[in-house]
Amino acid sequence: xxxxxxxxxxxxxxxxxxxxxxxxxxxxxxxxxxxxxxxxxxxxxxxxxxxxxxxxxxxxxxxxxxxxxxxxxxxxxxxxxxxxxxxxxxxxxxxxxxxxxxxxxxxxxxxxxxxxxxxxxxxxxxxxxxxxxxxxxxxxxxxxxxxxxxxxxxxxxxxxx
Amino acid sequence: xxxxxxxxxxxxxxxxxxxxxxxxxxxxxxxxxxxxxxxxxxxxxxxxxxxxxxxxxxxxxxxxxxxxxxxxxxxxxxxxxxxxxxxxxxxxxxxxxxxxxxxxxxxxxxxxxxxxxxxxxxxxxxxxxxxxxxxxxxxxxxxxxxxxxxxxxxxxxxxxxxxxxxxxxxxxxxxxxxxxxxxxxxxxxxxxxxxxxxxxxxxxxxxxxxxxxxxxxxxxxxxxxxxxxxxxxxxxxxxxxxxxxxxxxxxxxxxxxxxxxxxxxxxxxxxxxxxxxxxxxxxxxxxxxxxxxxxxxxxxxxxxxxxxxxxxxxxxxxxxxxxxxxxxxxxxxxxxxxxxxxxxxx
Numbered sequence: 001x002x003x004x005x006x007x008x009x010x011x012x013x014x015x016x017x018x019x020x021x022x023x024x025x026x027x028x029x030x031x032x033x034x035x036x037x038x039x040x041x042x043x044x045x046x047x048x049x050x051x052x053x054x055x056x057x058x059x060x061x062x063x064x065x066x067x068x069x070x071x072x073x074x075x076x077x078x079x080x081x082x083x084x085x086x087x088x089x090x091x092x093x094x095x096x097x098x099x100x101x102x103x104x105x106x107x108x109x110x111x112x113x114x115x116x117x118x119x120x121x122x123x124x125x126x127x128x129x130x131x132x133x134x135x136x137x138x139x140x141x142x143x144x145x146x147x148x149x150x151x152x153x154x155x156x157x158x159x160x161x
Numbered sequence: 162x163x164x165x166x167x168x169x170x171x172x173x174x175x176x177x178x179x180x181x182x183x184x185x186x187x188x189x190x191x192x193x194x195x196x197x198x199x200x201x202x203x204x205x206x207x208x209x210x211x212x213x214x215x216x217x218x219x220x221x222x223x224x225x226x227x228x229x230x231x232x233x234x235x236x237x238x239x240x241x242x243x244x245x246x247x248x249x250x251x252x253x254x255x256x257x258x259x260x261x262x263x264x265x266x267x268x269x270x271x272x273x274x275x276x277x278x279x280x281x282x283x284x285x286x287x288x289x290x291x292x293x294x295x296x297x298x299x300x301x302x303x304x305x306x307x308x309x310x311x312x313x314x315x316x317x318x319x320x321x322x323x324x325x326x327x328x329x330x331x332x333x334x335x336x337x338x339x340x341x342x343x344x345x346x347x348x349x350x351x352x353x354x355x356x357x358x359x360x361x362x363x364x365x366x367x368x369x370x371x372x373x374x375x376x377x378x379x380x381x382x383x384x385x386x387x388x389x390x391x392x393x394x395x396x397x398x399x400x401x402x403x404x405x406x407x408x409x410x411x412x413x414x415x416x417x418x419x420x421x422x423x424x425x426x427x428x429x430x431x432x433x434x435x436x437x438x439x440x441x442x443x444x445x446x447x448x449x450x451x452x453x454x455x456x457x458x459x460x461x462x463x464x465x466x467x468x469x470x471x472x473x474x475x476x477x478x479x480x481x482x483x484x485x486x487x488x489x490x491x492x493x494x495x496x497x498x499x500x501x502x503x504x505x506x507x
Binding site: 015 | 380386388389391430
């Protein structure tokens with residue numbers, strides 16, 4: 001891994017942690033008591049722009065470091081592996097499918113999160129309602145929009161994939 | 162090419178110099194219209210770049226031209242809607258913040274009195290605080306009124322002019338260039354063509370570099386303000402990026418609205434905003450300017466500083482922004498005219 005790649009991953013991990021602790025986080029209108037996880041698109045962005053290794057590292061390191069911050073909770077600890085897998089899938093599909101389709105690997109992240117939360121009793125299966133599904137689709141949509149915007153600005157600035 | 166000793170060459174060049182100066186003076190006189198025109202040019206460059214990137218990406222998939230245009234149109238409509246939603250959300254947040262300010266005014270006044278009581282009496286007596294606050298308030302409100310009135314005429318002019326500019330550029334560009342070249346005697350066609358190509362190329366590179374710089378600085382500010390929790394983060398970030406176009410003074414002007422709104426939320430938020438602004442300027446001055454901008458803008462750094470200072474002295478902020486593009490136009494027109502005339506008047 002060259003120095004450029006290390007810097008890119010470092011910057012994205014920092015962005016992930018900062019967004020996880022952002023003060024402007026909006027509540028999810030479909031899931032009472034839950035906020036929109038705006039930082040979830042960052043591992044996918046890393047995968048889309050820089051490949052599978054970057055996606056996995058940003059997902060794992062970013063989630064791990066966020067779990068250590070004041071915004072961290074048990075959900076953050078359980079999300080480490082799912083976010084790494086999500087970033088890896090995005091990196092694997094990079095170049096094979098259009099970026100908006102690759103960005104939908106956010107859904108994979110959400111599904112894996114639910115599996116981990118339920119497996120470790122952080123969430124009850126009775127909470128798997130239609131409202132939760134709409135909420136996760138809404139978050140996926142917001143994540144795809146944010147990813148396309150940031151990737152577009154990165155490419156406009158002359159950034160190389 | 163060596164300078165020509167023939168007096169006729171210099172007579173013609175002087176005439177051209179006077180004509181160009183009158184043209185730019187007219188542009189300054191109709192400044193609102195000129196600023197609208199320049200915003201139109203900036204938008205055209207941005208759209209051209211996005212169009213080229215989109216074409217490059219879509220070339221991988223075997224799609225018909227009609228389908229590519231349809232997807233491009235849908236994508237453009239989608240982003241316009243997203244921008245309108247985010248922008249109106251930002252404006253609503255700022256309106257709430259301003260409304261709550263009047264409610265908190267008495268608290269702010271009491272806080273200010275408390276702060277003033279901490280300052281040593283000698284310093285309090287030496288500085289005419291009341292006059293200072295009144296003058297600052299009057300000047301600030303006058304500046305806001307001027308800016309808002311200019312902005313509303315720019316927006317009105319923009320709605321009329323910018324769509325026509327887009328149509329002219331994307332449909333009639335080559336025809337117009339052809340007309341301009343044919344307007345001079347035939348012996349000057351080659352030189353005219355070369356000069357126009359050089360001018361558009363250099364101006365395009367310069368404007369594209371400045372727009373890229375502004376977009377990156379604006380994006381960094383939007384990100385930082387979002388993390389800090391500033392109300393109206395999108396609009397304030399865009400303003401910070403827009404003001405970054407103004408050399409030297411721009412970052413300070415862009416910081417003022419963001420800091421004012423951040424102070425309403427508390428000193429911690431104001432500190433995060435300050436950190437964001439400093440970080441954006443560090444990225445701008447240590448990465449963007451040396452590695453990205455300087456390689457595209459073919460100009461000596463000392464010369465660019467001198468031009469900006471001269472522009473500031475002559476025309477204020479407008480002079481600072483347009484000093485370099487105006488210099489590029491003068492340079493190319495006078496240089497290529499001299500080269501063409503020197504061949505004729507040996």
